[in-house]
Amino acid sequence: MKRVILIVLDSLGVGALKDAEKYGDKGANTLGHIMKVNPDLNIPNLRKMGIFNIEGLKNEDIIKDKIEKKAIGSFGRLAEKSKGKDTITGHWEIAGIYTEVPFKTYPDGFPKDFIKEYEKAIGMEVLGNLAASGTEIIKELGPEHEKTGKPIVYTSADSVFQIAANTEVIPLDKLYHICEIARKMLVGDVACGRVIARPYILKDGERIRTSDRRDYAVSPSGKTVLDNIKEKGKTVYAIGKISDIFNGMGVTKSVHTENNMDGVDKTIDALKENFEGLIFTNLVDFDSKYGHRRDPEGYGRCIEEFDLRLPEIMSLMKDDDTLILCADHGNDPIHSGWDHTREHVPVLVYGEQIKAGVDIKTRNSFADIGATIAEILQVNKTEIGESFLDHIKK
DSSP, X not given: XXXXXXXXXXXXXXXXXXXXXXXXXXXXXXXXXXXXXOTTOXXXXXXXXXXXXXXXXXXXXXXXGGOOTTOSSEEEEEOOOSSOOSHHHHHHHHTTOOOSSOOOOOTTXXXXXXXXXXXXXXXXXXXXEEEOOHHHHHHHHHHHHHHHOOOEEXXXXXXXXXXXXXXXXXXXXXXXXXXXXXXXXXXXXXXXXEEEEEEEEEETXXXXXXXXXXXXXXXXXXXXXXXXXXXXXXXXXXXXXXXXXXXXXXOSEEEOOSSHHHHHHHHHHHHTSOOSEEEXXXXXHIIIIIITTTOHHHHHHHHHHHHHHXXXXXXXXXXXXXXXXXXXXXXXXXXXXXXXXXXXXXXXXXXXXXXXXXXXXXXXXXXXXXXXXXXXXXXXXXXXXOOOHHHHBO
């Protein structure tokens, strides 16, 4: 039985790409800046895997004394070949798809004509229709929403149409339904990468987003390594928002998660099952709770919490299992604004059949991960990406 456990540490970038300035992200470095705010960050297991040995990090003054001389895994960083810095672009490229034209964004809100059509389709007016932080907009417009019943529509620097609602005002089923209507309408001239349901509750006077978020993404523009694995009769076990990101394409089994630790729990549950194929997990808290909210201290604690769980994952791995950790973009918590940053992402690889201490340096595409997974699982390779298995296999 051969399995790959691929865990996306959502937004844990490791330094700006060469073209980051075009995206307003010059100097961004998610992990590097987290380290400057949290110099005593306690992540011994990630350190053992070689995270501080990665190009672009190892030369940072705050990190020089944390380089692991006897790393237990192989390590490196990947540049994003696709245009953009959003969730879909990053995950799709990991899986072998190049995005030439970035998904359309709406910094001034969606066209008024579209909003009128949407309001007619759902039978109610909406509030907002502007680019905003999700936590801030429910503070600002929550009272009016709760008084009038009108859902809150907003977007960000990503290609997203987000609908926030208090579940006491708009029940989950209805919120999901109006999201599905938006998904069907957001095509052509008003194309949009994702529609996201953003439910919240009112507790002790505070508006708190719940774990019942749901993403409605466009289908991938081509075949991914997930499709190739599924076509060979192997399992693609999607954990967290993975199935949503790929619109279910190439997925054979999926489970949603409440938070990072629930994501780790469900990854562990998957490891206890017997199958050949891919466990593909997204841990979204790094991004949604701390990157977007520009909270470097909280981001640091979140990394520490994950690090504590790594030994559990490793202890359940079989001799021919391979663990790969990576990210899908950056979200520097000390950067201006509240959106993603265009950065390199780390890649850490561990397993009984993986060499220790190999530096694969900087590679040209996130898709090298998908190509490597395809080679490990002996399925058809993706259209883009070059496997690095020859460099790291014992």
